[in-house]
Amino acid sequence: EVQVVESGGGSVQPGGSLRLSCTVSGLRIGNDWMSWVRQAPGKGLEWVANTKPDGSEEHYVESVKGRFAISRDNDRNSLYLQMNSLRTEDTAMYYCVPESSSGYAHWGQGTLVIVSS
């Protein structure tokens, strides 16, 4: 059984930083693109960023470019999201999701980020 566990969320003031972590078990992530997807309170899903299996390529939604950085450690089967210059509109539940031709098949419970003064 595949399990995804996100951590690192919390409350931070605008302009602050947070680093999210995700550990996957039951699946070797080294062959998969990995994504972060977020969901603002009461809103829909939004893809945020992804990274190539070897970490050599990254893509971001326009609204986080230059502020967020995705990274991975395949030996630790882990994914990270460094979030800087946080804005109130970044408030959301953040999910770490392995990509596959079958879509986003495995979700954790997410980690909540609240940006507020």
Next chain:
Amino acid sequence: QSALTQPPSASGSPGQSVAISCTGTGSDVGASNYVSWYQQHPGKAPKLIIYEVNKRPSGVPDRFSGSKSANTASLTVSGLQVEDEADYYCSSYEGRKLFGGGTKLTVL
């Protein structure tokens, strides 16, 4: 990147069928068979119910089916059950990663 367009709400009575649409463009939904659907109950993580337009993961009831015509994908839930009441999201996941705005399905 604009979200895919879904109706905000849909409803049906137990036993009925309901269809939810997901409209994109020729650059996303229309260009690929990598369209998926997710079910999300309140306070829970999304769950994959359809991938590659019309394929169901193991364990998903065959009451859930998917289709696509041109730039619009559709999810049909047949034989509605009370537990189907949830939010449903479509996604185009080849190239640009897009989600629909979500549809709240109410079982009357």
